[in-house]
Amino acid sequence: MSFLAAVLSATMLAQTLRMAVPYVCAGLGGVWSERSGVVNIALEGILLAGGLAGVVAHVATGSAWTGVAAGAIVGAAIGALHAVIVVRGRVDAIVSGLAVNLAAAGGTRFLLRTLYDSSSNSPPVEGFRVAGLGGGSGVALLARTALDPLTLATAALVAGTAWTMLRTRFGLRVRACGEEPAAAAAVGVDVPRVRLAAVSLGGAICGLGGVALAYDQHQFQSGMSGGRGFIALAAVVLSGWRPGRAAAACVAFAALDAVQIVVQDQARAAGYAAQMLPYLAALVALWVIARRRGQGAIAGRPPAALGKAID
Amino acid sequence: MIERLRGATTATVAGVAAGWLALALLVWAYGEAPAAIAGQLLSGTWGMPYGIGQVLYKATPLLLTGVAVELALRAGLFNIGAEGQLAVAGLAVATLGAHLPRGTPAWLALPAVLAIAPLAGAAWAVVPAILRARFGAHEVISTIMMNRIADAAVGLALARGLAIPGTVRTPDVVPGARLPRLEALGLTSLHGSAVSFALPLAVVVAALAAVWLARSRVGREVVLVGLSPTACAAERIPVARRLAAALVLSGAVAGLAAVAPVLGYKGYFESGLGAGAGFGGIAVALLGRGHPVGLVLSALLFGTLEQGGLVINARVPMEVTTVLQGVIIVAVALADARVRAALLGRGRAR
Numbered sequence: 001m002s003f004l005a006a007v008l009s010a011t012m013l014a015q016t017l018r019m020a021v022p023y024v025c026a027g028l029g030g031v032w033s034e035r036s037g038v039v040n041i042a043l044e045g046i047l048l049a050g051g052l053a054g055v056v057a058h059v060a061t062g063s064a065w066t067g068v069a070a071g072a073i074v075g076a077a078i079g080a081l082h083a084v085i086v087v088r089g090r091v092d093a094i095v096s097g098l099a100v101n102l103a104a105a106g107g108t109r110f111l112l113r114t115l116y117d118s119s120s121n122s123p124p125v126e127g128f129r130v131a132g133l134g135g136g137s138g139v140a141l142l143a144r145t146a147l148d149p150l151t152l153a154t155a156a157l158v159a160g161t162a163w164t165m166l167r168t169r170f171g172l173r174v175r176a177c178g179e180e181p182a183a184a185a186a187v188g189v190d191v192p193r194v195r196l197a198a199v200s201l202g203g204a205i206c207g208l209g210g211v212a213l214a215y216d217q218h219q220f221q222s223g224m225s226g227g228r229g230f231i232a233l234a235a236v237v238l239s240g241w242r243p244g245r246a247a248a249a250c251v252a253f254a255a256l257d258a259v260q261i262v263v264q265d266q267a268r269a270a271g272y273a274a275q276m277l278p279y280l281a282a283l284v285a286l287w288v289i290a291r292r293r294g295q296g297a298i299a300g301r302p303p304a305a306l307g308k309a310i311d
Numbered sequence: 312m313i314e315r316l317r318g319a320t321t322a323t324v325a326g327v328a329a330g331w332l333a334l335a336l337l338v339w340a341y342g343e344a345p346a347a348i349a350g351q352l353l354s355g356t357w358g359m360p361y362g363i364g365q366v367l368y369k370a371t372p373l374l375l376t377g378v379a380v381e382l383a384l385r386a387g388l389f390n391i392g393a394e395g396q397l398a399v400a401g402l403a404v405a406t407l408g409a410h411l412p413r414g415t416p417a418w419l420a421l422p423a424v425l426a427i428a429p430l431a432g433a434a435w436a437v438v439p440a441i442l443r444a445r446f447g448a449h450e451v452i453s454t455i456m457m458n459r460i461a462d463a464a465v466g467l468a469l470a471r472g473l474a475i476p477g478t479v480r481t482p483d484v485v486p487g488a489r490l491p492r493l494e495a496l497g498l499t500s501l502h503g504s505a506v507s508f509a510l511p512l513a514v515v516v517a518a519l520a521a522v523w524l525a526r527s528r529v530g531r532e533v534v535l536v537g538l539s540p541t542a543c544a545a546e547r548i549p550v551a552r553r554l555a556a557a558l559v560l561s562g563a564v565a566g567l568a569a570v571a572p573v574l575g576y577k578g579y580f581e582s583g584l585g586a587g588a589g590f591g592g593i594a595v596a597l598l599g600r601g602h603p604v605g606l607v608l609s610a611l612l613f614g615t616l617e618q619g620g621l622v623i624n625a626r627v628p629m630e631v632t633t634v635l636q637g638v639i640i641v642a643v644a645l646a647d648a649r650v651r652a653a654l655l656g657r658g659r660a661r
Contacts, residue, residue: 041451041455085641085644085645089644089645089648090648090651090652091641091644091645091647091648092644094389094391094451095597095640095641095644096641096644098391098590098593098594098637098640099636099637099638099640099641099644100637101637102590102594102633102634102636102637102640103633103634103636103637103638104637105633106630106631106632106633106634106635106636106637107630107633107634109628109630109633110337110341110628110630110631110634113628113630114340114341114628119628119630227455227459230452230455230456230459233452234452234455234456237449237452272463272464272466272467272470273463273467275462275463275466276459276460276463276464276467279456279457279459279460279463280456280460282452282456283438283442283453283456283457283460286442286448286449286452286453286456287442287446287448289448290442290446290447290448291446293447294446294447
């Protein structure tokens with residue numbers, strides 16, 4: 001099979017979709033957080049913690065849905081913690097995010113050893129099984145991935161985020177807090193509370209991404225987020241903090257990951273080079289967009305009060 | 312001065328208290344006695360010469376990456392890329408060191424390998440520096456990307472001929488390129504620990520960085536740019552160039568950190584060697600509070616935690632110390648913010 005045929009196959013499409021779910025969830029989490037004015041590099045840690053929470057609940061109760069709920073709850077809790085530290089405690093968001101990531105990386109390993117006596121992975125979990133769709137062909141994989149409840153939920157969340165952010169009162173408040181917190185406060189918006197809500201909501205969505213990541217592998221592995229939270233954040237920046245475009249950018253990064261998987265099957269040596277691909281692409285995109293934004297050629301700028309504390 | 316000291320005390324007390332509390336909770340949750348584990352952690356690190364030597368060894372790259380992060384921080388930049396800069400420099404140092412002629416004397420070999428480390432680290436920081444200074448692209452994102460690219464690039468280079476075939480490590484560096492261990496000074500009690508002359512080197516670099524920031528023209532302008540880029544631009548200070556200089560210099564110092572594990576301990580580079588020191592350096596810089604003595608002390612604290620994790624690993628997962636790092640960072644930052652808010656409040660006479 002030629003490279004081109006491999007890249008244009010149903011397998012490639014299926015792999016892209018599969019890889020896209022965690023990216024998109026983390027990206028939406030980033031959009032909610034940053035549009036409210038809170039920089040969020042903690043996405044990486046939330047993916048990890050959400051994934052482990054999902055697997056632990058799944059193992060304990062035997063229900064995949066309980067795991068989903070647990071992942072979202074833990075994600076929201078960590079998001080809330082980050083928001084409280086940043087908004088109430090007035091700590092720099094990068095500092096808090098780094099600390100959250102450190103604690104999540106160490107904490108998930110600690111819990112793996114405490115609960116399952118292994119510092120590398122959890123026991124296997126079933127995840128979601130779509131009935132009647134076995135088989136290893138690309139089309140079967142595509143159908144399985146497309147009908148996975150978490151894939152469908154992610155698609156709904158993209159639409160839901162875009163609509164809520166741009167068409168509802170809550171979304172307007174979130175955007176106001178990210179652009180002009182002083183003005184928002186002057187018209188009676190409780191800025192700290194709105195930020196707390198937005199970052200927690202984003203954390204819950206990001207936690208779902210962690211669950212999807214773990215269910216996809218049918219277990220939790222330590223460090224399994226593997227930089228996806230950071231890539232998702234880059235996607236948010238590239239998209240100009242707009243939900244639909246952020247999701248699209250996340251899918252593009254997922255496609256690069258999928259190329260890596262498909263290429264790796266063809267030639268192992270290309271693996272390392274392909275591993276760099278999403279990051280190089282992000283860097284180049286960052287450059288192109290920064291340049292064009294500098295010339296005023298395109299819209300999509302950071303929320304005006306992003307990363308600023310409120311007085 | 313008094314206020315600065317009081318701020319430092321508040322933050323230290325908060326950090327240590329939160330750290331102990333978190334340690335006690337985690338150990339208790341794991342089903343061990345907190346006091347016993349804490350005792351073991353202390354006696355295994357500061358309670359014996361080998362432990363002290365190992366703490367100093369772990370603190371060496373942390374001090375350098377801490378200085379690196381601090382240099383960028385002064386310009387208002389977050390260098391999250393120390394991790395990648397260190398890895399690339401480690402590979403460069405080991406490769407050069409292994410390819411020198413076998414009998415190269417130390418006076419020739421050491422300067423060469425010690426020079427290549429900061430060069431490689433600086434080179435890895437050039438892209439984020441240009442992106443930030445010239446195009447305004449956020450350095451946090453670009454340095455994170457460079458970290459991931461470094462991971463893959465180092466793996467690729469090792470796989471494509473820099474490593475001994477079939478392994479993930481480079482050949483040994485020539486004897487002349489090794490940094491002697493401190494036990495060569497006659498400190499026989501440190502026997503067996505990996506602390507080397509990289510430690511005094513790191514302390515000197517920390518002092519030099521502080522002097523450069525305080526006394527040199529470019530260094531002072533870097534600090535001013537960090538305080539207010541708009542004011543600096545109005546005073547015709549070349550803001551973009553100062554930002555780039557700070558980030559590239561930061562990368563150079565982070566690259567130098569690779570010297571401790573590669574030349575002072577292993578004598579070769581393997582994939583993952585020195586990993587974690589880049590992120591650790593961020594914690595060191597945040598706790599060091601812009602003073603070289605603070606940087607040394609916080610490097611020692613995190614070195615103790617790292618070594619302490621290994622000491623207690625048989626009874627409690629060593630990952631507790633990673634969690635502690637996170638807790639301490641937040642506690643100190645929170646205390647800091649409170650002190651700052653209190654000072655500001657008084658200044659504004661509310």
